[in-house]
Amino acid sequence: MWGSMFRWLDPYAKPETLYHLCGRLLPYLMGLALFTLLLGNIWGLAFSPADYQQGDSYRIIYIHVPSAIWSMGAYSSMAIAAFIGLVWQIRVAQWAVLAIAPIGAVYTAIALITGAAWGKPMWGTWWVWDARLTSELVLLFLYLGVIALAGAFSEAARGIKVASLLAIVGVVNLPIIHFSVEWWNTLHQGATITKFAKPSIDPSMLWPLLISLLGFALLLAALTCLRLRSQILMFEQHRPWVRQLVDSMAASHQKEQN
Amino acid sequence: MAFTSWADFWAMGGYALFVWLSFGTTYGLLLGLWWYSKRQHNNIQQQIRAKAAREQRVRQHQEKEK
Numbered sequence: 001m002w003g004s005m006f007r008w009l010d011p012y013a014k015p016e017t018l019y020h021l022c023g024r025l026l027p028y029l030m031g032l033a034l035f036t037l038l039l040g041n042i043w044g045l046a047f048s049p050a051d052y053q054q055g056d057s058y059r060i061i062y063i064h065v066p067s068a069i070w071s072m073g074a075y076s077s078m079a080i081a082a083f084i085g086l087v088w089q090i091r092v093a094q095w096a097v098l099a100i101a102p103i104g105a106v107y108t109a110i111a112l113i114t115g116a117a118w119g120k121p122m123w124g125t126w127w128v129w130d131a132r133l134t135s136e137l138v139l140l141f142l143y144l145g146v147i148a149l150a151g152a153f154s155e156a157a158r159g160i161k162v163a164s165l166l167a168i169v170g171v172v173n174l175p176i177i178h179f180s181v182e183w184w185n186t187l188h189q190g191a192t193i194t195k196f197a198k199p200s201i202d203p204s205m206l207w208p209l210l211i212s213l214l215g216f217a218l219l220l221a222a223l224t225c226l227r228l229r230s231q232i233l234m235f236e237q238h239r240p241w242v243r244q245l246v247d248s249m250a251a252s253h254q255k256e257q258n
Numbered sequence: 259m260a261f262t263s264w265a266d267f268w269a270m271g272g273y274a275l276f277v278w279l280s281f282g283t284t285y286g287l288l289l290g291l292w293w294y295s296k297r298q299h300n301n302i303q304q305q306i307r308a309k310a311a312r313e314q315r316v317r318q319h320q321e322k323e324k
Contacts (some may be wrong), residue, residue: 045267045277045281046267047259051270055271056260056270056271056277057270057273059270060277060280060281063281063284106287106291110283112285114280114283116282117276118280120276131309212321219288223291223295226299229299230298232304233303242306246310247310248309249307250310250311
């Protein structure tokens with residue numbers, strides 16, 4: 001069953017095919033990401049009404065919520081890639097772990113920094129050691145751990161395996177982050193949109209938030225494409241197809257210089 | 259439009275520091291990541307190209323020796 005289910009994915013497990021697919025998708029993803037990100041953020045910054053309680057400080061929501069949600073989304077994708085890489089020994093999945101980790105780390109850092117800058121005016125403090133903030137900080141350390149472990153072995157394949165294992169184990173932190181605001185008393189407010197009920201936010205604020213959310217998702221995809229291409233080139237550099245690619249690049253490079 | 263003037267917009271209802279700190283660091287970090295990834299990609303390409311060129315030079319040299 002598994003064989004037939006995943007057969008359509010088979011060609012994309014071939015590094016060369018994936019390299020070219022990512023190259024073709026990259027400009028579209030990057031363009032769309034930039035467009036939606038700017039649209040959502042400018043809409044939220046300048047055109048959405050101010051909050052009746054928080055005034056204009058609430059506008060941080062347009063980067064805080066998307067970066068926080070996708071810091072967890074990136075982690076899920078990285079963990080799935082790690083699992084596929086470990087169990088089925090698909091090399092491109094193993095490389096995807098390395099490609100995604102730094103993006104997730106940056107998204108997590110953004111969520112933490114914007115959260116601090118929002119907490120100061122609203123809670124009166126940059127930081128508290130409560131469940132939501134601490135578990136998100138643990139997520140940052142998990143990302144940094146994956147990056148560090150991957151580079152800590154002289155044999156790259158071994159480093160990737162150990163890092164993948166950490167990525168999979170770290171998944172337990174995701175439900176802790178999500179439900180932390182329900183399980184423990186916390187300064188952090190409950191979910192606004194990621195729940196099975198009507199979003200507790202007015203449409204005039206919800207639309208720019210959803211567009212910003214899409215923007216961060218597209219940017220995650222675009223950066224993953226860009227970084228995965230680098231990983232593929234690096235690990236495949238002794239294969240004939242990379243040699244041919246490099247030769248044709250060198251030729252066009254020379255043509256540009258002449 | 260939620261603001262009446264540009265000065266009004268930049269002031270962010272008194273929360274300018276926190277709002278612009280957030281957006282500034284966000285776009286700074288994202289641009290940094292993009293630039294770093296782009297540079298990494300170019301470096302790898304360059305390394306592979308240099309290695310290929312060196313191998314070709316060695317091969318040419320060996321042929322001349324024969």
